[in-house]
Amino acid sequence: MDVLRARWNNLYKDRLPSLAKARDPVQKRWPVYLDHCFARIVLDNAVGKNRPWTAVVKAPAVKHMTSAQLEAAIELAEKIATGQDDLAELNEQSLRLRGKKRKVASMEGSAASSTKKQRTAPTISAYFVPSPSTPNVKPWVTDTAAVEPVADVERPDLQITMAAQIQRIADSSLTPFRKQTLTLLCEIPPGRYSTYQAMSDHMTKTSHKTCARAVGSAMRNNPFAPEVPCHRILAADGSLGGFGGHWGENGKFAQKKHDLLHDEGVRFDSQGRVKDKWRA
Structure with a gap:
């Protein structure tokens, strides 16, 4: 489990944000570039599937996911990192699961919650x-x-x-x-x-x-x-x-x-x- 957790942490905290900030061509578009945004997208699609991941696993996810859930998250994150899956489409799916419109994604980077x-x-x-x-x-x-x-x-x-x-x-x-x-x-x-x-x-x-x-x-x-x-x-x-x-x-x-x-x-x-x- 520790090895799986370390791989997951590395993927969503370091590797994916680094690729996004570099605008790596593995993705046609990088709609997000912060670690918690990548965690949301991957976990919603790999763990939550038809609902937000928080309805399936207690937070923090890395401590409460099963081995199978960690492996599924790692697999999807790897596919994003290598361009096998479209990040923009996965992001749209995640937002739909949460009942949010597309423009809400652009607000994820606000410096602090605001009215x-x-x-x-x-x-x-x-x-x-x-x-x-x-x-x-x-x-x-x-x-x-x-x-x-x-x-x-x-x-x-x-x-x-x-x-x-x-x-x-x-x-x-x-x-x-x-x-x-x-x-x-x-x-x-x-x-x-x-x-x-x-x-x-x-x-x-x-x-x-x-x-x-x-x-x-x-x-x-x-x-x-x-x-x-x-x-x-x-x-x-x-x-x-x-x-x-x-x-x-x-x-x-x-x-x-x-x-x-x-x-x-x-x-x-x-x-x-x-x-x-x-x-x-």
Whole structure:
């Protein structure tokens, strides 16, 4: 059983997400790229079959599946990894079993659970402009010239510092995705900020598809904070977001994030939303 569990963990936690992030051609389309999404798809189809896997096996599945169920999950995951089964079709089947429409799958990567109102709120900050994928979202800043980086003009010392941080990231053993995400942070000057969704939109437009949840995970595991400024990333609605692995105003390190932003000139209102639309 231990061998089977190890194989299953490797497949859905490492191998499949790695293939997805690399956009490996074994699949025509990678509709998901997070480990829990792969687990859902595989377990719904291999274990649940005609219903969600949670109706068949207690969570966590890896501890409660039988040998036969583990083998079935491993077999299907291997077929996905080698292109023998279509991931997109399996994903659609999984969503149908759960009574969800296709667009719900795109929400699986949200940085945190949010209300319907929050999903339609501005998803950009003052720094990253909206991508074509969010044409109906009213940007907080319409003058793109106003958000050009100023470090090279007003703070040459900052430019040097950020160059050093970028080199630290490049020399690290982090995954390419985490390196890219953390490097983007170095483009955000003090007193400015972005959001998890804005960064994911920007990366989806310029490099490869990602989501706010994946960006949030990279922020949570930033080994170079606060020099690499993950504290400059806020929630889509302008609230504090996460810091140090905890979320929101009640998070363990919320005050530290507030202090860092306050020192840089970023202010929040009585509702916990950032006051300024952007700061030079």
